Amino acid sequence: MDVVISLLFILTLAQHLPPVAPLETLLSAVVESVLGDSRIFSGEEVRLRCSVPDVHGSKWDYQWFKGSEKLGHSGEHLVLWKARVKDSGKYYCQGLRDSLVGNIYTLKSLPVEIQVDGGWAILEVPPQHGLVGQTLKFTCHVRGNPSIHEVILYRDNVEIMIQSGSNPHFHLNNLTLEDQGMYSCRASWDSDRLTRSVISAEASVQVLEVLTQPILEIVELDHLKMRLICHLQYNAHAPAPSINYYFYNNNKRLGTATSENRFLAKQRPGHYSCKAKVPQLDISRWSEPKSFGQVTGQPTMPPFLQPRNARPFVPPVSSPAAAQMFLYQASPAPDSQMSHNEMPDYFDDMTPTTVIH
Template sequence: MKLLLSLLERLTCQHFFTVLPTSAPQMAVAELVKGVPWIFSGESVHLKCSVPGNVSAEWRYRWFRGGEQLQESEYFVLWKARPQQSGKYYCQGLRTTWISTQHTLHSLPIEIEVDGGWAILQAPPLPMLVGETMTLTCRVRDNPRLTEVILYKDGVELQRQPGPELRVTNLTLQHHGSYWCRASWDGRRETNSVISEAAPVSIIEVLTEPVLEIVPNDPLIHEDRMLLVCQVQLNAREPVPHIHYYFYQDGLSLGPASSQDRVTVLRDSGQYWCKASVPTLGLKRLSEPVPYGRVTGEHSEHMRNQKRIVVRQSPFRMRHNADQWHQFS
């Protein structure tokens, strides 16, 4: 009888545990709540760890730098930091239930740079967009009253200002590079001057140049048709505007503007390209032409000339009859 009860108990437990729902592990979030990522030695930063959507849950938090576990707490304070404490900091949430201890995925890292020098050029940590204005700040240890700040890019002087803030307006891709600053101030008997370490600045286009992909054998469409895909990236601030897509063959439009980045067309030889337009930003870009089937060199040169004037075509003209253009769905 005892053996029978033991087997029944074991089977019941196994059945119970197999029906428990499982979910993908969550990711912890590490954030900088006080201070800046690039600090002077002797300064402090405050970090916080959390698990989104679990305010009432009894989570504990572990902090790491690289592969080293630091401490277990919700907040982590780098107090009077030293240069040796520079690195990537991240956290993990964990909680103990009646079944087991659950662990979240590690958070994305926050990189803290502790500078032992006298000057720091604070630059945007994320890429800036073409056309925007960038503000750079030349910080000097102990905050003396500066008399002159010089901004350099890739070894070339860009501007001089009496204060620590430097602004670069109407950014272009040519502004991508390494920046540093030289700050000067008057001491008791002499003028002091210090130079910061170089800070990288990344500039990206709002709308990249489209790339047209021709997929002649897509299993989801009819065998006498092929798929055109217009690949483009929109790097815009919130709210993100909509992209309008246009497709062309041999200088003629294959249909009206669409919010879809792909269309299906009859399989036919010719030169194809696409256009991406963002009307709210006044932007439009054309892809390079892509040949399909038998296209002669003379035909290719003619199509390159057609590409230059295709933007001015309005209203659109169908390449074939109205049944030929189909949006991909």
């Protein structure tokens, strides 16, 4: 009788205990496309593969997700055979394996986004953002690969390039921030004595500066010391070259170049600024000067560096992300922009000019 009562008590207690959370590792699954592109025509095939970078060589099983929905499929590969438009979405995978304490799960992979197009043309754009000064390649694919005699590239519904013949590739050189937008392509070919013309859906293209303009932050630590912090966004594609940071007080450099974006300095009144430089790419950007303490006047450029017709570069008001600091620019054209090679190394100790807003 006592045994029966004990069993009933254990069963009752188990029903009220919280469910045991699944065991997770710090490993993250990786999903990649091994067949097909991220943008495909309906009826085509995509094959995805899941893996777990486990240095111990453990045997893993896999489960798949589309968005937040868990798919019934399991296994290393997921195949979208004769894909349909409704198959478009973000796909994830997760590894799991048995252990003495139950199933162990990896973290979910980063997503792979698949877009299935039911139309006749697809504009293939780079998966990553473009960078100012670089080149972007676009390719206009047409269902069935007919013999094309003309392809047109549009940005925000405005024609920007045209290719005669069967070459469906476009190269947009020396990118600027103005090249960002929604792109599409139109392809034309002859069939059965008629000219066929199709246009793709729009694809978004983002263009970023390699270095955004730094913003200097001054943090008072006590009555003797302060910390200078140079904030910026670095958008170079991996592997990204290293950045050097320089800090200035009243046009004089404080210490030497550092890979850290912060500098510990004595509290002194004056105008402070910072500069970020990527030597390997020969790109530099200045912050705007920031005053600390009781100071008067504005920082000025040393007279021996001022060309006779010099004037500061003024970025367009509508493009604050394009604001830049330059040592000097001698009579630039109204629309010219200098996003690279802002100043040679021997100007490191000189004074930046301020951007006029």
